[in-house]
Amino acid sequence: MQRELKQELISLWIVFLQEIGMPKFIIRRAMGITPLAMHILTERAKMTRALWLKVMWRDNWVCYICHEGRRPNDPFEAEHKIPLFRFGYTTLENLGCAHKSCNRKKGTKLIEQQILYPFLKQTKAIFVFLFLAGLLLLWIVFQMKLRLG
Numbered sequence: 185m186q187r188e189l190k191q192e193l194i195s196l197w198i199v200f201l202q203e204i205g206m207p208k209f210i211i212r213r214a215m216g217i218t219p220l221a222m223h224i225l226t227e228r229a230k231m232t233r234a235l236w237l238k239v240m241w242r243d244n245w246v247c248y249i250c251h252e253g254r255r256p257n258d259p260f261e262a263e264h265k266i267p268l269f270r271f272g273y274t275t276l277e278n279l280g281c282a283h284k285s286c287n288r289k290k291g292t293k294l295i296e297q298q299i300l301y302p303f304l305k306q307t308k309a310i311f312v313f314l315f316l317a318g319l320l321l322l323w324i325v326f327q328m329k330l331r332l333g
């Protein structure tokens with residue numbers, strides 16, 4: 185669960201960097217991730233509650249894998265027909281309404297985890313580095329103020 189939250193935060197961070205105009209390859213180099221991991225993280229961040237609802241209403245709340253309706257204790261998920269790890273996109277066409285259990289049977293989540301896990305440790309190190317760099321910068325500014333004042 186905690187790992188999922190981390191991935192979410194990193195996804196948002198990557199999307200933010202893209203929004204402010206940083207080229208993709210620089211983000212990839214800086215975070216030490218593969219193009220595939222980058223693709224998974226950015227596409228996952230595009231999944232919103234509104235998009236989920238759109239998919240559900242389009243598919244009339246029927247699972248596209250087992251063709252059954254709602255079941256208790258088995259929530260619907262918007263599933264990627266072409267999985268993210270096969271460079272599928274988070275678009276209305278590529279999403280399908282599916283039970284959580286039907287989705288798990290496809291087993292793509294597991295593969296995604298294996299792809300994403302190695303670099304998460306690395307990004308942690310980068311965040312620590314950025315924090316330390318920030319502290320150093322603050323210290324330098326403070327020193328300069330003392331000298332000037």
Ligand SMILES: [Zn+2]
Pocket residue numbers: 247248249250251252282283286
């Ligand atoms: Zn199903």
